Structure formats: C-alpha cells, structure tokens
Amino acid sequence: SAVISQKPSRDICQRGTSLTIQCQVDSQVTMMFWYRQQPGQSLTLIATANQGSEATYESGFVIDKFPISRPNLTFSTLTVSNMSPEDSSIYLCSVGKGIGGELFFGEGSRLTVL
Amino acid sequence: AQTVTQSQPEMSVQEAETVTLSCTYDTSESDYYLFWYKQPPSRQMILVIRQEAYKQQNATENRFSVNFQKAAKSFSLKISDSQLGDAAMYFCAYRSTNAGKSTFGDGTTLTVKP
Numbered sequence: 001s002a003v004i005s006q007k008p009s010r011d012i013c014q015r016g017t018s019l020t021i022q023c024q025v026d027s028q029v030t031m032m033f034w035y036r037q038q039p040g041q042s043l044t045l046i047a048t049a050n051q052g053s054e055a056t057y058e059s060g061f062v063i064d065k066f067p068i069s070r071p072n073l074t075f076s077t078l079t080v081s082n083m084s085p086e087d088s089s090i091y092l093c094s095v096g097k098g099i100g101g102e103l104f105f106g107e108g109s110r111l112t113v114l
Numbered sequence: 115a116q117t118v119t120q121s122q123p124e125m126s127v128q129e130a131e132t133v134t135l136s137c138t139y140d141t142s143e144s145d146y147y148l149f150w151y152k153q154p155p156s157r158q159m160i161l162v163i164r165q166e167a168y169k170q171q172n173a174t175e176n177r178f179s180v181n182f183q184k185a186a187k188s189f190s191l192k193i194s195d196s197q198l199g200d201a202a203m204y205f206c207a208y209r210s211t212n213a214g215k216s217t218f219g220d221g222t223t224l225t226v227k228p
Contacts, residue, residue: 031214031215033215033216040203040221040223041220041221042205042218042219042220042221043205043218045215045216045217048214048215090157092159094159096209096214096216099211099214100147100166100209100211102149102161102164103149103151103159103161103207103209103216105158105159105160106158107156107157107158108157108158
C-alpha cells in the first residue's frame with residue numbers, strides 16, 4: 001500500500017496568482033500521476049510525473065500552465081500557474097506500484113480561484 | 115486511446131439488496147487491467163476490486179464481484195447485501211500495461227436506502 005499526503009488540502013486564491021501543491025508518499029514509487037476532478041465528476045489525467053526528467057503531459061495540458069517537479073521517488077509538486085476561475089477544481093496526486101497495480105490516491109487539494 | 119463508459123450516472127439500492135453497476139470500455143490492447151474504485155463523500159478514492167484481462171475468472175472481494183466479458187468489453191460490478199457504508203461514487207477504470215496510466219469513467223453515484 002501507499003499513504004499519500006497532499007498539501008494544501010484546500011486554498012482560495014486570487015486570479016493571476018500561482019499555487020504549488022505538494023505530494024509526499026510514504027514509500028518509493030515508480031509512477032506518480034496528477035489528476036484534476038470537478039466535484040461529482042470524473043478524473044482527468046493532467047500528467048505523469050517522471051523522476052529525474054520532464055513530466056509527460058496529456059492532451060490539453062501544458063508545462064507552462066502546470067509545471068511539475070519530481071526530485072525523488074517519494075515527492076512531487078504540481079504548480080497551477082496564472083490561475084483563473086476555470087482552474088477551480090480538486091487536484092489529486094496518485095501513485096502506482098508496478099504495472100497493473102492499483103492506484104493510491106491522496107485526499108486531494110481543493111482549489112478555489114476568485 | 116482507451117475510453118471507459120459508465121452509463122448510469124445514479125443508482126439506488128435498498129439496504130441488504132443487490133445492485134449492479136455497469137461499465138464498458140474500448141481498447142485495441144489485449145493485455146490490460148480493470149478496476150472499480152469507490153470515492154465516499156470524504157473524497158479519498160480507494161480500490162474496490164481489480165481484474166486482470168488475461169484471467170477469465172471473475173474477481174471477487176467479499177460482497178463485491180465483477181462480471182468481466184472481455185469480448186464484449188464489459189466490466190460490471192455487483193454489490194451484494196448492500197450496506198449504508200457502500201454509498202459513494204463508483205468509478206470504473208482501465209489501466210494500460212504499456213503506458214501505466216489509467217482512464218476513468220464518469221462515475222456512478224450509489225445511494226443506499228435504509
């Protein structure tokens with residue numbers, strides 16, 4: 001299993017500012033993912049965080065808007081840059097242990113942009 | 115690209131009764147993994163059950179079982195003896211063996227009536 005801590009759990013931000021979300025895992029994992037979820041809706045994959053190299057972004061998400069760092073096998077950050085109200089959402093960190101294994105999720109970071 | 119479809123946005127069941135949640139998916143891959151995840155109102159996603167595509171036998175976890183029809187690309191979840199604690203949003207997910215990332219359906223909100 002894996003225990004994931006995300007910070008902050010929630011935040012209210014002003015338009016045009018940036019926020020960095022941290023994800024800490026209690027064990028080394030090969031795969032880390034960042035998802036976005038509107039309340040009551042499905043999860044959309046933003047990117048795969050790769051240790052020691054640039055993240056792999058999904059269609060519709062770009063590095064300038066969502067820069068990701070992954071300095072080691074237990075930690076990653078996602079920054080939401082130049083925020084607008086459309087960025088208001090829940091951002092979830094997820095990790096996978098091995099091919100075909102289940103995903104483990106953090107509790108999420110609920111972001112509200114005014 | 116893989117897609118996952120959950121055609122039931124909402125379902126309800128009487129406590130102690132049985133309910134089946136539907137899921138279909140589309141893929142050109144022959145080897146993959148399927149999951150059902152549960153997201154209670156507190157938001158943290160947890161695994162309910164997992165199925166390897168190469169296994170014909172349907173997975174079972176206590177009161178939870180699946181009906182996996184590979185040719186039909188169908189993966190339904192049956193919850194027996196429903197309990198109040200089963201109330202949550204349920205997501206069907208596909209995980210690729212090649213890429214490791216997961217694709218989620220839109221979710222089904224399950225209500226359990228006492």
